[in-house]
Amino acid sequence: MSYNAPLFLFVFLPLSWVVTRLVPRRWQWLSLLLFSWVYYLSFSPRMILVLLFIICCTYLSGLVIESLFNRTDLLAGQAADRQVRKVIKTRGKRQAKLALIAAIVIISGVLVLFKYLAFFTTNLNQLLRLVSSSHSLPLLKLGEPLGISFFTLQALSYLIDVFRRKYKAERHWGRLALWLSFFPQIMEGPICRYDQTAAQLYAGHSIRFSDLVSGGQRIIWGLFKKVVIADRLNPLVTAVFDHPQQQAGLTVLVGAFCYTMQLYADFSGSIDIVIGSARLFGIALPENFNRPFFSRSASEFWRRWHISLGAWLRDYIFYSISFSHRMKQFDKKHREGLWRFLPLALALAAVWLCNGLWHGAGWQYIFYGFYYFVLILASNILEPVYKQIFARLGWSRESRGWQAFQIGRTFLLVVIGELIFRSPSLGQAFGLIRRGFSQFRLTALQDGRLLKLGLDKADWIVVGLGLVLLFGVESIQESGLKLSPRLRQLPRAGRWALYLGLILVIVIAGAYGRNYGEVPLIYAGF
């Protein structure tokens, strides 16, 4: 039951909304929790045990960490001597850290077990084959619980924040359970922090027409992106990347461009549906996209694309490494020369290794992370050089021409990154890149080759118009104009005509129904 599935949109979501609204406000959280579990059960009844295990583990670990801190505070408060207080506090913190590490190992272990075990086993077997052909480890296929990459990261962020004493551990089991399993976000994120959404989820909400309107708007806009653009591009993307050896030249580049557009329309469209669905219940989820294709650098792109993942990696990996005691000491000693970039390089390497691995168990994902690591590290190292060059030439880095060049350059780098990302294997990714550039001929535009990749002329027109509308709206938003207040100022007839028009566009131009296969949400697979 994907978020764009008719069963979700026309049965599950309305039913859960009505039931939750009928329940007294103080029990609404329970209704949401039960519907979240029903939603999870609809995918895999057995895998809910994994979710429940993570909930229990997170709940108990949070309480243990906090109780250790509380006991330390109590003992330290009773101690008269300052030195003794310090010793007690250090010991208490160490114990809490051990509890945190144990919880991280358990939760990450579950993630590794279900998501990466097959990958590690396969690679270990290949290594073993090099050493000795007689030994190989059995390949266990456990299946992947829905949304495991999302809820485990949420659980870890909660525990680390409790350890950092950002907030107190949750004592209400149901409240934590709802925060980890809230159905609109469990499949695709955004990866929420506890202090962002837990209180909203637990609190009851009364019906507000504004919530219904803004929720509905987001759902319709998300469906437009997903059903009209992303799903229509799917046959072409599948044709190119499922048979990579048959592709060369322009076909590869068009395939990579289309996949980039498909991924964006699919993921941001789903997030629109997610945010809209939560809004219907009066819950404001954080944004996960901020018009990423207007970015001027790779690092800016990742601050605008899948924001919640980028922020998670920044707060819990990057900061943990770059602000660690050893790194600070190293930083003090090496203020000049290339060595000064070492702490940054180490922190970035860890971030991008995790980013790559988070997306999937495959070498192409690890290389995808490495690709961005190199791009971002290189831009950091070269930044002073750029500054000097621009200063000497007297050019402005804020000129429109330079900005447009940066946006174009970043877009090209992103498309190449997505080509690596979508390729079936790392070897095939390199092959595609090589053939894409070395056998590039514009004649492919004339010989009708692009019309034999699953999209006919009409499909191209729909995709083209869809992208014009999508990026037209984003350009307006990027210029600083807020569309929602403008929409509200329109007379009701105009607003309704706009909504009805967009719904009819989705109904008519959407890639769904008997001539189209069901296209699963792409990020649900990560």
Place this chain on the structure above:
Amino acid sequence: MKHSLKRQPQQQKLTPRPLRRRWVKPARVLCKVSIFTGLLLVLLLGLSRLFTPLQPGEKWSIHPEQDFPIKAEPLDSIDAVMLGDSLGYGDFVPALLWHEYGYTTYVCSQSAQPLEEAWAQLQATLVNQSPQLVMLETDQFYRSTTLASDLSRALLFEAGQHLPVFRFHDQWKQLLGLKQTPSLKALQQTQLKGYRFSKLTQGYNGTDYMNDSGILKVQPVTTYYLSKIVKLCQERGISLLFISMPSPKNYSMKRHNGIAQLAQQYNIPYLDLNLDPQQCGIDWSKDTRDKGDHLNYLGAQKATLAIGSYLAEHYQLPDRRGSDFASSWDDAWSAYQQLCQDAANPDTGGDSSKIGVSEPLYLPDSPDLLLPTTATNN
């Protein structure tokens, strides 16, 4: 820095508002939502009228192509219908059965067709035809992945039954003149009575695929539509037959057992050509077009002849050669033969050298191809 999560402040105890005032706001919301939904429904109904396939005497439609090509066949001229997915239209050749037995059979199949579509095809068929036999290719029984996904698909299907714009929404391509109506492929398929010819060869090198055990049960949504098909066939006095076409990619013993259980439950005969494909002559190195997913024209010949033999043994389908509508069937046979010749002859556009076709094309009197049935009747 220490922070504590702010708890929601306790609700202030206010004097309850009068009941009438409490319901004014929700009633207004409900009213607006209802008007909006009503307007949307009216628009969808209007579009549905525009998008519904053109019926005789109707003008207001942008959908001149018959959605169900079988409707173009003369009244009561079809004696058996094959309902299925790509294993139906790719593996079963009606023209061959016409030539061999004089049977008029028709394939009503679409790519990735689920059983609810088969139900729609059957309903459309029975408007003009009174077949004696309906053959259900069983791959469509396992179209589902999860119950939720099945329910979603069925919901969209039912919506399309009442608001045809959901079913025929793609017809805007024809309205804008961006798609040929009907496509050449569709024309050829209609001429071949629903069969889609394929000369490609990509052999299957896998092992025996029917050596597992257990039962893979058919999902409830599929059984719901199956029971509707069974009921309709019973009402119209039509025999039902389950057929599993040879396909290593789509079949296993688990699936066979699941279908056999269903066949037993509904008392429907079941012919599984996977149990011993060699017996009906399938050579997996040559007879499949995509590594064991579908048969190519060579494999389809063998599977069709095996089915023909089974039908001749178990049913009394009439020999229609010499009837009023025989000419269109003779045309189908000629077209089919021509395609076989082209596929086998590299000089006439066939790429047999590339596809490795080395055996002779279908010869009507070749005893090798007329093999005994491998039917397993459960």
